Amino acid sequence: MNPSIKQISIDQLQVGMFITEGNSEWVPNENYSRKGMVKRAEVIEQIRALGVKELYIDTSLGKDVEPANAVKNKASKPLPVPKVSLAKEIENAKAMQSEATALISRCMADIKMGAALELTEFTDISGRMIESLSQNYNALACVTQLREKDRYLMEHSFNVSVLMGILAHALGYSGDTLQEMVTGALLHDVGKIRIADEILHKPGGFLPEEWDEMKRHVTYGEEVLQKTPSITSIMMDICAQHHERIDGSGYPRGLSGDQIPIHSRMASVVDVYDAITAERVYHKGMAPTVALKKLMEWSTEGHLDPQLVRHFINAMGVYPVGSVVELDKQKLAVVLEANPNDPKKPKVIQMYDLKIRRYVNKLAIDLADERCGRHIVKAVYAESYGIKLEGFI
Ligand SMILES: [Fe+2]
Known part of the structure; x- marks a missing residue:
């Protein structure tokens, strides 16, 4: 076989990949193009809906699958040298936290009423967050430590996007990819809007059926994003796969290793970090330094990507800002x-x-x-x- 032709799983298919001729058996009728560049995330969902599990791509004509060890031995990129003082940037960062949490809260209420999500509102704020990180990343990093107990879902979404921005920068991402990662992180838990409040805010442990429902927030989120015009595959993957684990122990699909794209693995690391540093009704928060050690432990046990955890720890420092x-x-x-x-x-x-x-x-x-x-x-x-x-x- 031509070495540039590769068989991949549907979960690895991304915008920018070129689907080859060899997939004709699942093409339902003559009107569908049998090959070509995947230009929109909706196309991936249409193919998935046909029940396709695996397909062939041509890596000489489009994007290749990013190997799991792509970040191995790579040095972390230093965070940008602050261009403005912390005192100046902190007010901007606080205003952004209020704006982003209010936006998430409003959009969730809109979704509950059946309205579609307006992506430009999220890309607008993620663009400004990236700008703030480049001005003085300490400001947004500090703000992630300001929490109010009853605002967990909104603050968590905001924090995960700030931390995603920091990790993505350390890995050398920039431009559209960086912005898609930060936006996807803002939206990663959007499906929680469909979880009943009694379960979402339950103080004690979940009953098995409640836990099953809680885990469905991922699928609910995918359903919301599938209906969102201009959603990209990076944003979609972050929502759909942030609870997948490298060793296959995650949910909802039990993907493992290379089947989980790098941006989803990055989301898992920052999602877990923010969740364990937060004080919740059912668990005490951990000091950021202790939480970083915990991430390391979970990466050795095979849940999280050890290379990404290493990059994240390098980016956060021994004593994370705000600790x-x-x-x-x-x-x-x-x-x-x-x-x-x-x-x-x-x-x-x-x-x-x-x-x-x-x-x-x-x-x-x-x-x-x-x-x-x-x-x-x-x-x-x-x-x-x-x-x-x-x-x-
Ligand atoms: Fe989640």
């Missing part, structure tokens, strides 16, 4: 700006005294400055001290 650390002299501080040259010495703002268990006057400290003589003792979980980050970010 709380204990300094010497028994003081707590919030990490505000990463230090790419020495990840253990970020810029922090000291604000709590552990000896008297009280807030103290805010003090900005650049731990990289030798003259300050201060250092981080360990990462802590802010909630354990009842610390609210709002006043410090």
Whole structure:
């Protein structure tokens, strides 16, 4: 066989791939083109709807499947050097968080009423988020740590898109692909709108049938996005496959390894990270540093892509921005700006005294400055001290 002809599964088919002649058996009638470039995500869904499981593509005429080890041994791209101060960008980042969460909330209500999703509203905000990350990525990274318990779904969607932007940048993505990844992340849990509130907000463990319904949010999301004009295959995959796992233990299709495209594997990493760092009614949140260790554990166990986890940890740093650390002299501080040259010495703002268990006057400290003589003792979980980050970010 021509070496450029490759058999792939329907789950690997993407916009930009060239379908070859060899697939004629599933072409239903003469009016359908038997080969050609896949230009729209809807086409993939039409082919899937025909029950096609596998098909042939010509990689010399279109996109190839990205191998699972494409990111292996690749060095993480450093995050962009901030062009504006954190103080300047943070207000913009906070405004974007309010705007994005309000947009998700409104669109979900619209979908419930049967309206279609307006994609341009999401691409508009994802474009501005990418711009903010390039101005000073610390701002949006900090804002992901500002959470309100009853707004989890909206904030989680926003956070996953910020973290997706950070990871995608570290992997060298840019332009349309980067924007599609960030937009897809904003929409990844859109199907939760069809889950009944009693299940979605249930404080205790799920009954088996409730868990089955909860898992259906992926399929519901796909159904919403299939009806969305101009949706791309990257956005669709992120929604459809963010709960798939490398070892095949995920859902809904139990895909494994190479069957899961890179953008879906990236979504799994950032989705899990944000979920475990959030405080929920049924679980305590983890300190970001602890959560990163957990990701590493799950990647060794085969659930998450180890190379992507490595890139994500490199991008987030030893002490992620927005996390709380204990300094010497028994003081707590919030990490505000990463230090790419020495990840253990970020810029922090000291604000709590552990000896008297009280807030103290805010003090900005650049731990990289030798003259300050201060250092981080360990990462802590802010909630354990009842610390609210709002006043410090
Ligand atoms: Fe999800």
